Amino acid sequence: MNAERPLVSTSVIVLAVAVLLLAAAWSYLFGYPPPPVNPDWEVEAAETIPEGALAVRYAGTSTLLFDDGETAFMLDGWFSRPPPFQVFFGKIEPDLEAISYGLEAMGVDQLAAVLPLHSHYDHAMDTPEVALRTDATVYGSEATANICRGWGFPEERIAILADRAPFQLGAFTITPIESKHFLFNDPDMVETMLTQSEIPEPLVPPASAFDYKLGKAYVLHIEHPKGSMLVIGSAGFVPGQLEGIEVDVLFAGVGGLGSQTADYREQYWQETVATVNPERLVLIHWDSLTGPLDQPMTGEVRIAGFLAAGAEDTKAFLQTKADANPELPFQTLPRFAPVVLFP
Ligand SMILES: [Zn+2]
Numbered sequence: 001m002n003a004e005r006p007l008v009s010t011s012v013i014v015l016a017v018a019v020l021l022l023a024a025a026w027s028y029l030f031g032y033p034p035p036p037v038n039p040d041w042e043v044e045a046a047e048t049i050p051e052g053a054l055a056v057r058y059a060g061t062s063t064l065l066f067d068d069g070e071t072a073f074m075l076d077g078w079f080s081r082p083p084p085f086q087v088f089f090g091k092i093e094p095d096l097e098a099i100s101y102g103l104e105a106m107g108v109d110q111l112a113a114v115l116p117l118h119s120h121y122d123h124a125m126d127t128p129e130v131a132l133r134t135d136a137t138v139y140g141s142e143a144t145a146n147i148c149r150g151w152g153f154p155e156e157r158i159a160i161l162a163d164r165a166p167f168q169l170g171a172f173t174i175t176p177i178e179s180k181h182f183l184f185n186d187p188d189m190v191e192t193m194l195t196q197s198e199i200p201e202p203l204v205p206p207a208s209a210f211d212y213k214l215g216k217a218y219v220l221h222i223e224h225p226k227g228s229m230l231v232i233g234s235a236g237f238v239p240g241q242l243e244g245i246e247v248d249v250l251f252a253g254v255g256g257l258g259s260q261t262a263d264y265r266e267q268y269w270q271e272t273v274a275t276v277n278p279e280r281l282v283l284i285h286w287d288s289l290t291g292p293l294d295q296p297m298t299g300e301v302r303i304a305g306f307l308a309a310g311a312e313d314t315k316a317f318l319q320t321k322a323d324a325n326p327e328l329p330f331q332t333l334p335r336f337a338p339v340v341l342f343p
Contacts, residue, residue: 031301036314041283042332053069062123076122079098080125096129119140141160142198143215171224182253182257183236193213242272243275254318257313
């Protein structure tokens, strides 16, 4: 009898250790690490917007609101944050409450346009609902148009973008440039999310996140009497494509950069920042796709390995570039609050 006691307690210990290890693994995998950007880069929100100034507001990822006091338009308009399990294994749909929260936090009720930088769910899923609520026209690819149609959005308020064909929104001249999404490391992801790029018919949510195909990945050149800007939603590039364009402010997506090779990161830098030679660099799309909208922005949840991989390398790369370019301000934007770009 005595001989059996240690055996029982050993298995209890083994079980307890296993439970603890599992719990630790769980909280690690579902944990949100700090963002891959230097917290010192965050610019302060403006307390007042001077009359006639051009201001920007940021909701996270690449949802940006530009407003010159006369005309306001939004890129992406994405506020839903479906949790990791739902993204990978379930179906997702616009979160109407999150959209209300986001639009209110950004002080928006009327928009001239909503323009998704591409049609993946973290850009275009909420676009039609945001455009419906703000009386906006949606500008985008055929894939974006089918996301709108699937939501019952009026056809006459959908405008299909043509490569390098500028259009006017008030005093803003906007030129979409068809570019490239960054390359996922996983060949299956490349096939599903990049190679299969079309959404051939109206997409009715709830739908799989993987049904939100790429469409076209746009770089946006925004010109305004006050200043010029370029927005790159995803850390991809077409060599030589931006030659001849110089801007005051570059908004550059850096999500996933760390999962690429050092050569890729350097080439991305050369083809974007070094080419368009901005006076300020605003980093976007570095925050989690699944973290809550009403909390501070974090890095990607670790279990989303294909998005979270290489966060340390992203951070190190950006810091090295910031150190090497002391004349170029590196900036991130506070969530929702306005920042004056041009007074
Ligand atoms: Zn994407």
